[in-house]
Amino acid sequence: MTPARGSRPGVRPSRALPGARVAAALVAPVWRTLPWRTLGAAAAVGLLVVGAGRAVGAGPVETLYGLRGAGLALALGVAFLLDDPARHTTAPVPVRRAVRTLLRAALVTPVAGLWWAAVLLLVPGTVRPPAGDLTLETGTALVLALAGAAVAVRYGDAPEPGRSVAAALLGTAVLAPLLLPGHWALFVPPNDPGWTAAHERWARLLTGAAALCAASLHERGPHGQSRSVTSPCGTSGPSRTS
Amino acid sequence: MTTVSAAVTVSASGLTLRYGATRALDDVSLRLGRGVTGLLGPNGAGKTTLLRVLATSVPAASGAFTVLGHDPASAHGRQEVRRALGYLPQTPGFHPDFTPFEFVDYVAILKELTDRAARHREVRRVLDEVGLAEVRGKRIKKLSGGMRQRVALAAALVGDPGFLVLDEPTVGLDPEQRMRFRELIAQAGEGRTVLLSTHQTEDVAMLCHRVLVMAGGRVRFDGTPAELAARAAGRVWRSTARDPGAKAGWRTGTGGYRNVGDPPEGADLLEPTLEDGYLLTLDGDRGDRGDRGDRGDHGDRAEATA
Numbered sequence: 001m002t003p004a005r006g007s008r009p010g011v012r013p014s015r016a017l018p019g020a021r022v023a024a025a026l027v028a029p030v031w032r033t034l035p036w037r038t039l040g041a042a043a044a045v046g047l048l049v050v051g052a053g054r055a056v057g058a059g060p061v062e063t064l065y066g067l068r069g070a071g072l073a074l075a076l077g078v079a080f081l082l083d084d085p086a087r088h089t090t091a092p093v094p095v096r097r098a099v100r101t102l103l104r105a106a107l108v109t110p111v112a113g114l115w116w117a118a119v120l121l122l123v124p125g126t127v128r129p130p131a132g133d134l135t136l137e138t139g140t141a142l143v144l145a146l147a148g149a150a151v152a153v154r155y156g157d158a159p160e161p162g163r164s165v166a167a168a169l170l171g172t173a174v175l176a177p178l179l180l181p182g183h184w185a186l187f188v189p190p191n192d193p194g195w196t197a198a199h200e201r202w203a204r205l206l207t208g209a210a211a212l213c214a215a216s217l218h219e220r221g222p223h224g225q226s227r228s229v230t231s232p233c234g235t236s237g238p239s240r241t242s
Numbered sequence: 243m244t245t246v247s248a249a250v251t252v253s254a255s256g257l258t259l260r261y262g263a264t265r266a267l268d269d270v271s272l273r274l275g276r277g278v279t280g281l282l283g284p285n286g287a288g289k290t291t292l293l294r295v296l297a298t299s300v301p302a303a304s305g306a307f308t309v310l311g312h313d314p315a316s317a318h319g320r321q322e323v324r325r326a327l328g329y330l331p332q333t334p335g336f337h338p339d340f341t342p343f344e345f346v347d348y349v350a351i352l353k354e355l356t357d358r359a360a361r362h363r364e365v366r367r368v369l370d371e372v373g374l375a376e377v378r379g380k381r382i383k384k385l386s387g388g389m390r391q392r393v394a395l396a397a398a399l400v401g402d403p404g405f406l407v408l409d410e411p412t413v414g415l416d417p418e419q420r421m422r423f424r425e426l427i428a429q430a431g432e433g434r435t436v437l438l439s440t441h442q443t444e445d446v447a448m449l450c451h452r453v454l455v456m457a458g459g460r461v462r463f464d465g466t467p468a469e470l471a472a473r474a475a476g477r478v479w480r481s482t483a484r485d486p487g488a489k490a491g492w493r494t495g496t497g498g499y500r501n502v503g504d505p506p507e508g509a510d511l512l513e514p515t516l517e518d519g520y521l522l523t524l525d526g527d528r529g530d531r532g533d534r535g536d537r538g539d540h541g542d543r544a545e546a547t548a
Contacts, residue, residue, distance in 0.1 A: 021356045022351065022354055022356055024356075025351045025356045025358075026348075026351055026352070029340075029344065029347070029348040029351065032337065032339070032340070032344075033337050033348075084335075085335040085336060085337060085338070086334075086335045086336050086337055086345070087335060088299070088331040088333070088334065088335055089329075089330075089331055089334045089335055089336065089349070089394055089397060090348075090349055090352055090397075091297070091299045091329070091331075092297040092298050092299045092323075092324050092327055092329045093324055093349070093352035093353055094321050094324045094325045094352070094353060094354050095351070095352045095353075095354060100352075159335050219317075219320075
């Protein structure tokens, strides 16, 4: 009888292994799996928008919308953050999906922070809107994009849901100013008396998006089937229903 | 054929899962031991769903299962099942800029092998095992389809899992690659529990000590390949023209016709193959007669055969 597998000396990990060691070992490969080209293109578009505003001597209102456009551009790039062509190959592993998701977010955050600082510095101080409030808006857009991607991964089967998430985010960004009632307005100019109230709403939105993202990191248990599941990616699956 | 053990290593009962109105799994129960078990079935039979449920990749709506004594009902149990698992999905995806070594190393970290030296030894071992030692530094995007399948198999094998789930690993491979893959699967089945989903009855005949046939989300047959072939005993015959009474019939290379179904009197009977038994099982007209593992209402949902 051939000996049972799964007990090769020196191969099996220590059960008391700290998660930090796994996360540290994952930094380099996860860094390489990030969609840097997409993020780079989004960041470049943002810089171009703000740079063009500076070049033509845009006023405060145009600059504000330029900065919001730049934030949206990066958020559209972040929508691709959880795209993973190897998703199905690496799905049933002991390291939780949440670890990889958080690691991806953690690796991108400092880069995004530097980019945002560069974007703000590109704007002349005379026309620059309140930087803290604008940072809140951009941060919320980025977290919303990440939450959308996390929801798509949690409830969907596609290895690369970035396009759908980005399309949904773009649609929301276009429709929100048109459809939101006045007392829920988010996109107000700095001289508007509702600026402070609008940014309280941004903060609540940020909290909600962060909570949604955190909830989506939780993996489904053995009987945790959602209502809108799709068939597996196998050739043989029955018709997809969503 | 691989070493077979009677000890149950994977056991499932009442697994059920719906996709909208479709029952992908309908009260599926099974018990697996060591060695390679084949899983046959037509498109939409529920094979991939069953594999993904057992791999803890997709949760079942109801039912329970254990893998090597671990119950994935709890988060801790699920982690333990995943520690014991190697999974090769039907369409394995890769990070194309990774080399086979880097990709399998990445999967090894995801399997909690954090000691760098030991992990690299293990990665080299599995790449050697699947015959990729020569190209371990080449980018995956530059490898052939067969080599990519072997990268996926190496990723499944890394960490020496006790339960290996392989979803149609030989699909799209040329005959030589398929033979090579069969050797690898047979080797992998030694001392392990391997569940192999396939459309290739030859794979099952050559590799498996046991075969399950699924259709309509249910297990329609559970037995040995010889028992499955025996279902067609006396029901395969040769004729000079296609027999209109046959369930399936095709012209062979020698010009005659091979028919499967209910033969006419005095028919020139042929030795049945595993495929004949499989076709008749799906057709369902022989249903429940004396074969262990049938789960009732045989045939009313079985898919068209030939």
